[in-house]
Amino acid sequence: MLEISSICLNRRASFQMALVDVKEGDEVVTDFWVTEEKILQFAELVGDFAPIHFDSEFARNKGFDDTIAHGLFTASFISGVLGNSLPGPESVINELTLKYHRPLYKGQTIQVRVSVQRVVHAVNAVYLAITIFEKSSSKKVVSGRVICSYPSEDT
Numbered sequence: 001m002l003e004i005s006s007i008c009l010n011r012r013a014s015f016q017m018a019l020v021d022v023k024e025g026d027e028v029v030t031d032f033w034v035t036e037e038k039i040l041q042f043a044e045l046v047g048d049f050a051p052i053h054f055d056s057e058f059a060r061n062k063g064f065d066d067t068i069a070h071g072l073f074t075a076s077f078i079s080g081v082l083g084n085s086l087p088g089p090e091s092v093i094n095e096l097t098l099k100y101h102r103p104l105y106k107g108q109t110i111q112v113r114v115s116v117q118r119v120v121h122a123v124n125a126v127y128l129a130i131t132i133f134e135k136s137s138s139k140k141v142v143s144g145r146v147i148c149s150y151p152s153e154d155t
Contacts, residue, residue, distance in 0.1 A: 006051070016121070019087075019150045022126050027115040028086040031135060032077050035068055037104045042073040069104040074142055078130055081112050082148060087126045089147040098130070098140040098144035117145070124150040 027110045043049050048070055051058040059067045075098055083089055104110065118127040125147055130143040 019090075019121065019126070022116055022119055024088050024116050024119055026086060027113065028081060029111055029113045030077075030081050030085065031109055031111050033109050034104060034106055039067075039069050039073060039106055042070055042076070046070070046072070047124055054124070064103055066105055068105060071100055074100075074104045074132060077110065077112050077132070078114070078146070081114050082128075082146065086114050086116065087128070087148050087150075089128065090150050092151060093146060094125070094149050095147040096144065097146075100142055101140045102134075104134070104141050105128055110141060111135045114146075126150075 027031070039053060043053060052062060052064070053059075053067050053070060056066050059065075075096075078096070079093070082091065082093065113131045113133070116127045117129050118125060120124075121126070128146045128148065130142070130144045130146055131140060133139065135141055
């Protein structure tokens with residue numbers, strides 16, 4: 001545990017971004033490859049082993065091409081982009097609203113796009129648009145918005 005904490009603290013130091021650095025129109029795009037192993041690790045973490053995620057025949061009988069990734073697995077990539085890139089490690093998520101447009105399958109590569117819509121310095125808040133695309137087809141998988149804030153030192 002100490003080793004992991006040390007790694008996290010070292011990474012955090014290299015990614016310092018303050019609210020003053022965030023501007024309307026800023027955008028970050030990050031790619032992630034979705035593997036069966038990652039889906040299984042997520043299922044183990046949250047305890048969701050529904051057949052739609054692991055039984056191909058079941059998934060096909062429900063109208064899907066194959067088993068699908070968990071919706072929150074797909075959404076979890078947003079957290080990594082927000083915390084590591086934009087708006088950065090000093091921010092916290094206050095509100096997250098998502099709409100799912102199509103399923104995500106193992107073997108696909110997704111592209112997470114986060115763009116700053118508005119910065120409100122009076123309340124230390126950043127409003128961002130979120131879009132997740134399936135990279136090879138450019139089809140939208142998830143869209144939404146998130147409000148992040150920068151807690152003050154005395155919070």
